[in-house]
Amino acid sequence: MTEPSSITTAKRTAVSGPERHIPFLDKIGMRRVRVGGGEAVVTLELQPDLLNNHGGGHGGVVMTLLDSAMANAALSRIDFTREVVTIDMHIGFMRPASGRLEATGRATGGGRSVCFCEAAVTDATGEIVAKAMGTFRYRAPAAPADDRSP
Amino acid sequence: MDRPMDEADMDGYRVFARMPFMQLLGVRREFSHEGRARLVIDPRPELENPTQAMHGGVVATLVDVVMASAAVSKIGFTRTAVTLNLNTAYLQPGHGRLTADGEVLDTCGDIVQCQAIVTDDSGCTVARAIGSFKYLDRLT
Numbered sequence: 463m464t465e466p467s468s469i470t471t472a473k474r475t476a477v478s479g480p481e482r483h484i485p486f487l488d489k490i491g492m493r494r495v496r497v498g499g500g501e502a503v504v505t506l507e508l509q510p511d512l513l514n515n516h517g518g519g520h521g522g523v524v525m526t527l528l529d530s531a532m533a534n535a536a537l538s539r540i541d542f543t544r545e546v547v548t549i550d551m552h553i554g555f556m557r558p559a560s561g562r563l564e565a566t567g568r569a570t571g572g573g574r575s576v577c578f579c580e581a582a583v584t585d586a587t588g589e590i591v592a593k594a595m596g597t598f599r600y601r602a603p604a605a606p607a608d609d610r611s612p
Numbered sequence: 613m614d615r616p617m618d619e620a621d622m623d624g625y626r627v628f629a630r631m632p633f634m635q636l637l638g639v640r641r642e643f644s645h646e647g648r649a650r651l652v653i654d655p656r657p658e659l660e661n662p663t664q665a666m667h668g669g670v671v672a673t674l675v676d677v678v679m680a681s682a683a684v685s686k687i688g689f690t691r692t693a694v695t696l697n698l699n700t701a702y703l704q705p706g707h708g709r710l711t712a713d714g715e716v717l718d719t720c721g722d723i724v725q726c727q728a729i730v731t732d733d734s735g736c737t738v739a740r741a742i743g744s745f746k747y748l749d750r751l752t
Contacts, residue, residue: 478662482662483662484660484661484662484667485657485658485659485660485661485667486658486659486660486661486667486669486670487667487669488658489636489658489659490636490669510632511632511633511635511636512632512633512636513631513632513633514631514632514633515627515630515631515692516692516694520631520632520633520673521672521673521676521695521698522633522637522669522670522672522673522674522676522677523633523669523673525669525672525673525676525698526667526668526669526670526672526673529668529669529672530669545662545663547663547668547702547705548668548702549701549702550699550700550701550702551668551672551699551700551702552697552698552699552700553672553695553697553698553699554696554697555694555695555696555697555698
């Protein structure tokens with residue numbers, strides 16, 4: 463898994479697996495650069511509508527990147543055989559975000575049902591913008607909407 | 613606040629409506645007053661995760677903004693606030709309209725501690741958060 467994820471019709475309809483479609487991440491223009499072996503890198507170019515009133519990248523955008531990097535890292539640890547949900551996430555915001563952002567997530571521990579992760583967001587100069595620790599829970603892969611047990 | 617809001621304070625109050633990312637998400641502010649604030653967001657397919665619930669990044673955004681809004685309302689919008697630290701616990705998937713309530717817990721100099729809770733229309737708690745913010749002077 464080294465190619466950037468791009469959106470095709472087939473991928474758009476995928477509900478599970480590494481190429482599953484995540485509407486909100488599409489909306490903000492996030493791309494996955496690589497994922498595998500418990501590590502993931504995602505990237506995003508800040509656009510005007512992703513900014514806050516200080517002209518920096520909104521904290522919500524930064525947190526979304528961190529969440530996604532960690533979730534992908536957690537999923538790659540089990541080869542995307544199941545889905546993950548975030549249980550909790552702790553973020554420290556170190557400096558204003560600008561330009562192209564890159565988040566690297568790493569699975570640092572856990573077992574069959576829970577995964578602990580860390581992630582950091584850097585800007586184009588390599589400075590750390592924010593760091594995160596997160597706890598994720600593995601769950602059954604998502605079924606198509608019309609194919610769910612009650 | 614021991615004085616009425618002046619034009620600069622009103623401008624601080626209106627910052628929320630101008631924030632690009634809030635417009636992108638379609639977040640509405642119901643109130644922001646004396647250390648408490650409430651935001652509401654309606655579900656849209658483009659805000660979802662693969663399980664058709666609100667994406668965790670959207671929920672994190674809600675708690676961040678509602679706490680910052682509560683923080684600046686505490687000082688009558690005379691200054692702005694930046695997030696230092698944010699801890700969010702996700703308790704239930706967010707389905708339907710979500711309401712975020714934020715309040716100031718304590719202030720110490722420039723630092724303000726807040727908490728937030730996100731609920732759905734059935735009253736179920738979707739997420740809880742605690743955050744620390746720093747007051748900054750507004751850019752003039």
